[in-house]
Amino acid sequence: MSVKEFSESAIGFTKSPLGIIALFIVLIYGFASLVVGFGQNLSNHIAPLIYFMVFFPVMVFLGFLWLVAKHHKKLYGPSDFKDEENFLKSQLSSAISLAAAVSKQSGGERELNQDQLEEVVDIISNTKQQPSSEKWKNCILWVDDHPENNFYERQTFENQGLHFKLALSTEEALNTLKYEKFAVIISDMGRKEGPQEGYALLNELIKSGNQTPFIIYASSSLPEHKKIAREKGALSSTNRPQELFQLVMRAIQNGL
Structure with missing residues (x-):
């Protein structure tokens, strides 16, 4: 894979938390491989590096299990939905409906002020x-x-x-x-x-x-x-x- 192809793939991975985790793992192994391949005078220190490369995937796997069990909803970005455009439309529709509810609750006789609109947008945008x-x-x-x-x-x-x-x-x-x-x-x-x-x-x-x-x-x-x-x-x-x-x-x- 060329550097250009790798960079394009990396950009795609950064769109979600799962992709960022994957990039992090690739970089760790990449640096470890470089150290093993080009390092000099490592004969006295090779054992810790080998242990790291063996046990690091186990640690990552256990950490991933914990994330899935405790924080699974935080592992997705908008692009992970089947249709990102539908996701954005859903959020916009939610904001409009909530704004209408707020306006109705206040009598519906005046438009929402800037603070109220910002509150509505903030609430919806932070809901996953x-x-x-x-x-x-x-x-x-x-x-x-x-x-x-x-x-x-x-x-x-x-x-x-x-x-x-x-x-x-x-x-x-x-x-x-x-x-x-x-x-x-x-x-x-x-x-x-x-x-x-x-x-x-x-x-x-x-x-x-x-x-x-x-x-x-x-x-x-x-x-x-x-x-x-x-x-x-x-x-x-x-x-x-x-x-x-x-x-x-x-x-x-x-x-x-």
Whole structure:
């Protein structure tokens, strides 16, 4: 292989973390081979170098196993997707939907300011969701008696490869959970059944031993309400679409 061909291949490898690891291994072996081939007076020091060349692949293999087991989602770059253009479109669609949700939450009467737009772009660009092969890990149960109010939020998640099952009441949610598993449960607070029905559902889940991550998406983001939600067993509570997105994606990533 010519130097030009090698450099072109190397550029291709730098597009993903796996490629960079491969380049690093090639360079290490290249330098080791040069030392063995051109080094002088190595007879007294050849044994450590041979041990290194023998055991280095074993160390790399064990390190790779650890990465795959603990940090597999960090091993991929956008170019590893089947269609990089679709990946970029998905991220753009997610940003647009999240921006629409934020605008709606603030009354929809004015455009988002620069800080809000930058926050939305930053949140989406730092999200690297790889759908799981297990269907339930890509599915969210959303309990709300007015699901039309959450259209843009759901659209944001769907652009990340997630799916939804909707429930209009605590009873419907509990019946659904008898037969299906979900990665996350999102619930409003007040419904026709009562002003704190979100907590009523959470209590029933805790009694039954269901440990699905639970998030309250209601009308408040006050610190005291977040504290109460956590004390009752929820991950948190919020009325901000940006925070909801981060809470859900973090819960899903931790569960994979």
